[in-house]
Amino acid sequence: MSDAPARVPARSPSNPRSALLNAMQVGLPAIALLVMLAIIFSIRPAAMSYFGFHLLFKLSVPLVFAALAQMMVIMLGDIDLSNGAFVGLITCITALYLGDAPAIAALCYLVLIAAYAGLGLLIHARQLPSIIVTLGMSFIWLGIAVILLPAPGGSAPAWLAAFMSWQPPLMPLSIWLAALAALAGHLVISRSSYGVVLRGAGGNPRAVQRAGWSVVGIRVAVYAAAGLLACLAGLTLTGLTTSGDANVAPAYTLLGVGAVILGGGAFTGGVVSPVGTVVGALTLSLAGSLLSFLQVPPTWQIGAQGVILFLVLAGRVLLSERAR
Amino acid sequence: MTRRLSLAPWTYGFIVALAMWVVTSAYSGIDSAGATLSGALAFGAFSVVVGTGQMFVVASGPGNIDLSVPSVLTLAAYVSITVMQGSDGMLLPGLLAALAVGAVAGAANFLAIVALRLPPIIATLAWSFVFQSLAFNLGGQATLKPPAGLSRFTLMNLGGVQFMPIAVMVLTLVAMVVLKRTVWGRQLLATGQSEPAARLAGINVARVRLIAYMLCGTAAALAGFLLAGFSGGAALNMGDAYLMESIAVVVLGGTSVAGGQANAVGIWGAALFFNLMSTMLNTFGIQAGVRFLLTGVLIILIVALVPRPRVR
Numbered sequence: 054m055s056d057a058p059a060r061v062p063a064r065s066p067s068n069p070r071s072a073l074l075n076a077m078q079v080g081l082p083a084i085a086l087l088v089m090l091a092i093i094f095s096i097r098p099a100a101m102s103y104f105g106f107h108l109l110f111k112l113s114v115p116l117v118f119a120a121l122a123q124m125m126v127i128m129l130g131d132i133d134l135s136n137g138a139f140v141g142l143i144t145c146i147t148a149l150y151l152g153d154a155p156a157i158a159a160l161c162y163l164v165l166i167a168a169y170a171g172l173g174l175l176i177h178a179r180q181l182p183s184i185i186v187t188l189g190m191s192f193i194w195l196g197i198a199v200i201l202l203p204a205p206g207g208s209a210p211a212w213l214a215a216f217m218s219w220q221p222p223l224m225p226l227s228i229w230l231a232a233l234a235a236l237a238g239h240l241v242i243s244r245s246s247y248g249v250v251l252r253g254a255g256g257n258p259r260a261v262q263r264a265g266w267s268v269v270g271i272r273v274a275v276y277a278a279a280g281l282l283a284c285l286a287g288l289t290l291t292g293l294t295t296s297g298d299a300n301v302a303p304a305y306t307l308l309g310v311g312a313v314i315l316g317g318g319a320f321t322g323g324v325v326s327p328v329g330t331v332v333g334a335l336t337l338s339l340a341g342s343l344l345s346f347l348q349v350p351p352t353w354q355i356g357a358q359g360v361i362l363f364l365v366l367a368g369r370v371l372l373s374e375r376a377r
Numbered sequence: 378m379t380r381r382l383s384l385a386p387w388t389y390g391f392i393v394a395l396a397m398w399v400v401t402s403a404y405s406g407i408d409s410a411g412a413t414l415s416g417a418l419a420f421g422a423f424s425v426v427v428g429t430g431q432m433f434v435v436a437s438g439p440g441n442i443d444l445s446v447p448s449v450l451t452l453a454a455y456v457s458i459t460v461m462q463g464s465d466g467m468l469l470p471g472l473l474a475a476l477a478v479g480a481v482a483g484a485a486n487f488l489a490i491v492a493l494r495l496p497p498i499i500a501t502l503a504w505s506f507v508f509q510s511l512a513f514n515l516g517g518q519a520t521l522k523p524p525a526g527l528s529r530f531t532l533m534n535l536g537g538v539q540f541m542p543i544a545v546m547v548l549t550l551v552a553m554v555v556l557k558r559t560v561w562g563r564q565l566l567a568t569g570q571s572e573p574a575a576r577l578a579g580i581n582v583a584r585v586r587l588i589a590y591m592l593c594g595t596a597a598a599l600a601g602f603l604l605a606g607f608s609g610g611a612a613l614n615m616g617d618a619y620l621m622e623s624i625a626v627v628v629l630g631g632t633s634v635a636g637g638q639a640n641a642v643g644i645w646g647a648a649l650f651f652n653l654m655s656t657m658l659n660t661f662g663i664q665a666g667v668r669f670l671l672t673g674v675l676i677i678l679i680v681a682l683v684p685r686p687r688v689r
Contacts, residue, residue, distance in 0.1 A: 163447055175677075179681050181681060184623070185624070185628045185634065188624060189625075190673060192670070192673030192676065193677075194671045194673075196671070197666070198671060200666030200670070307502050310498060311499060311502065314495075314496060351512045353512070353514070359505070359506030362506070365397075366493055366503075367493050
């Protein structure tokens with residue numbers, strides 16, 4: 054985990070000591086993840102296998118993509134409260150159309166991604182608070198989903214379900230997908246020159262504008278990318294649950310935000326880490342399994358998840374305090 | 378803020394709500410107009426109580442928001458019902474227990490924000506998980522009925538006029554006076570506009586925000602206490618609807634999400650708009666999906682079209 058938190062260039066750490074501490078700050082959810090795995094393996098050594106990993110991380114795939122979608126929006130200094138409802142809508146479209154009429158499904162995906170891009174345009178053009186616009190959008194996505202599919206149902210195309218239960222060599226599919234997503238995000242957002250411009254558009258839009266970039270264009274493109282990532286979350290989720298449900302993923306909205314912040318992101322705009330976000334999403338989805346392994350009573354599990362969130366974030370504060 | 382000749386942003390909620398009331402009454406006969414309005418007032422009152430608390434938090438600065446509102450509401454309802462054990466004599470202790478839960482929850486929220494330097498969204502989200510778990514454990518026992526006195530109070534009529542919405546209107550007036558006339562109210566808006574400036578002016582910013590979060594928790598708890606009486610008991614999902622609604626009524630009511638500017642009366646307009654719209658779409662026999670869709674479209678339209686005072 055050598056990924057320094059992606060910062061606006063002007064604020065990048067100058068001395069190696071603070072660079073190390075910054076790296077640790079992003080590595081913290083990774084440490085939390087390893088600690089959780091260690092506890093699980095000490096209780097159930099049998100889980101330390103290909104199949105064990107497969108079961109532990111199976112459900113994390115859609116959350117990873119949903120969290121990355123959220124990260125794109127948070128990178129611009131906005132927040133997306135419609136993320137979970139959108140993922141639910143995608144599961145409905147996928148379960149209804151992708152098997153029988155793939156062309157209709159593809160058209161729906163394109164229209165919805167274009168709608169996300171339009172959302173970015175609207176927020177930028179009218180200088181609206183993203184929190185309330187996306188809150189309104191969450192009702193719209195939910196409404197469309199309920200109109201299409203009033204009760205959970207439909208069925209995932211066989212190839213999608215087969216892909217999600219595919220067991221590739223070396224690592225389970227969930228780990229492969231998480232690693233690929235983290236790598237792609239790292240190369241584009243944290244390492245490429247475009248990534249600097251994208252982050253700059255969130256951290257200091259005026260400077261990016263003066264440098265000759267179209268901030269409107271960037272916002273539209275980033276929102277479209279968020280829509281595409283949320284589509285992937287919906288597709289993979291349908292592959293896992295093999296049916297569509299408008300209300301399947303409302304928790305993704307806030308879990309995604311949690312993953313971005315756990316991974317070293319901040320709401321100020323321009324400060325996000327794709328690798329940290331992916332690890333954060335894995336940590337949050339593993340927290341549930343850990344609590345079952347520790348035999349925490351079901352009634353306390355959700356509260357314990359809150360406590361885990363606090364513990365990991367408290368570690369971040371301790372580290373950043375020392376970095377000063 | 379300068380006075381403007383055009384309509385103030387917060388009046389739009391009232392105008393849309395009025396239009397919906399007229400349309401609903403025209404559709405289902407003028408006789409039902411009173412019943413439609415009193416229903417909207419009763420349900421709107423709960424949204425207003427929760428929204429007023431959220432307003433204090435939102436006004437205290439950019440990024441400040443309380444996502445623990447639904448779980449505090451539920452937890453307070455369970456605690457008060459457990460304390461009262463269905464007896465009218467325990468009404469006051471039950472109310473006090475609920476309010477105490479809310480105040481402690483608000484303080485816990487603020488403590489996590491300051492001590493762990495967390496964005497309020499994350500801190501209040503993590504606490505909401507904990508509160509939800511606590512409510513879940515209290516609710517594990519047999520469902521307890523609220524005392525008959527509490528239910529009677531929430532449904533009380535004074536010569537055809539419901540008492541509870543009137544009481545909540547008084548609460549709104551108090552909130553207005555607090556914002557306009559009290560030292561803390563002025564300090565809250567100053568903190569929301571510019572934290573450094575407020576600090577340099579000698580305002581204890583941390584204390585101002587602490588009180589805002591505690592008021593928000595207390596308001597959510599009060600709503601939980603009343604809702605338990607109104608709906609005949611506490612339920613684990615009783616608060617769920619109020620997460621998004623509390624934010625929506627605050628923003629549509631004319632409070633700026635950038636902080637530093639608050640409007641207590643506007644919350645009533647937005648709350649009536651929400652409740653009258655669902656009544657209207659119900660009388661039209663429109664299915665749930667379309668109802669959600671129209672709600673979202675109207676939220677976005679109102680936010681996009683209403684002229685907003687420039688705060689930044």
